[in-house]
Amino acid sequence: MTNPYFFGYGSLVNVATHDYHNPQPARLAGWRRAWVHTDLSEAAFLTAVPCEASEIDGLIAAVPGADWDALDEREHAYDRLPADGSVTHAVQPTPAISVYAVPRSAHNPGSARHPILLSYLDVVVQGYSQVFGTDGVAEFFSSTDGWDAPILNDRATPIYPRHQLLEAAQTELVDHHLAAVGAKVVAG
Template sequence: MLDPYFFGYGSLVNAATHTYRSTHPAQLNGWRRVWRHTSLRDQAFLSVTPAEGAQIDGLIAEVPNSDWQVLDLRETGYFRSNLDATQLKHSAGAVDVQMYQTQPELQATPDVRHPILLSYLDVVVQGFLEVFGEDGAERFFETTDGWDTPVLNDRSNPRYPRSQILTTSQTALVDAKLAHIGAQIITPR
């Protein structure tokens, strides 16, 4: 039996944040990304919501020996479910794919007390740039809801545990996209 895969649509697209090496770019139909807050975390993070006619880019990666324990721990605050193979396009062949999303009973709309961490967003966008190029980063912003959530500029002292160093051009692209969508940038206290 083949090992299962996960579909990552946020920070898991950035292979520098995990050790899963058998990866493939993928597209998931019928879903959009959304910024969410749950009672389990102090900041906003990405989830997904069904959306007829929508499509999001992401990355699938093999979970060797079906060992979900480490990934489930990393994805605390999410639940894992099987994806319908007809919704997913990728080059890995006939494999089972699961996806994480926030627990509905714990989710709320993010706010100033629960902002998007810029260090987290940087990691996500860096992953999309590396896997899908600038067009993919553009699609990430276009296919994600909740940009009215404040963004906490924590770049100088990252709060995101898997933060990465961006190139000057990657940083400029993130900043330009945030300016274009009119994101509210707040500074840490």
Template sequence: MTHPRFFGYGSLVNLTTHEYPDPQTATLKGWRRVWRHTSIQEPAFLSVEPCDETVLLGVTAQVPHGDWVALDERESGYQRKDVTHLIDGAQMPTAVYEVEARHYQAPSVNPILLSYLDVVVQGYMDMFGDEGAQHFFDTTHNWGPVLNDRADPRYPRARKLTAAQTATVNEYLAKLGQPQD
């Protein structure tokens, strides 16, 4: 039996946040990662948008029996897009989640939750090493204010980072003018 797949580029890269089978590293051509400020929730969403010159590292995993209900619920506010032809070596239909344009607001209105960012960067570091963190920050656009909620995480799938992972996130945020010390 064949199972469709999703391409994760944010929290889905952190394999401790889900149990979807057969996770594999992958690349998505022609899309870049962006922070989206929306009318449907206060924190900014991490999303993607078409961009010819970018290749994103990420993870694909199976959606057993094509049952998208649970993943669609987790990714509410997003719409699924078929990107099978843009995934290197894709042998099964593969989708990516993109925030629906009708929800966009002006940039820098909604904060980026540090508890969410930590989960994403931890996933990239676990899957791709230090180069994964570098890749994430280099290929993510529309940075806005970061809300330091580490002490009382607002992100429901928050994870504890190692001291080295925390230092890496803080270092990159400082380079963006968002010190977290």
């Protein structure tokens, strides 16, 4: 029996945040990313949003023995949805693939009370940089909505539980793209 896979499009692209097997670059058709806030978290976070004309890069990885419990707990604000026919990847035989998405009814925009954590964004961009290079990072920013939410600069004292240390070039890459999208970074 082939293990099922998940498609990650945010922090799951950064393999330093998990130990799931056989991570591989992949592309999901019919979806975009967006920063949203729900009642389950103080901070805004990424979700996948259906969008017929869009595609996003990400990472697929195996969930051994279909033991989804730990990943479902990590992604507790999301619904796990089938994405089999929408994902382009190189894994053979083709596994069942799921994607996590916040239910549309739970979406709220990020705000001063519910900002995007820079420590979280840093993790996401570090993953995209490592897997897809600088072009992949640019694609991440252009295929993500919600940059009007404030970005809380918590780098000195990271709030995000899976934060990572970034190299200076990675930090500069994040800061460059935040400036390019006109994001407002506020002191932590």
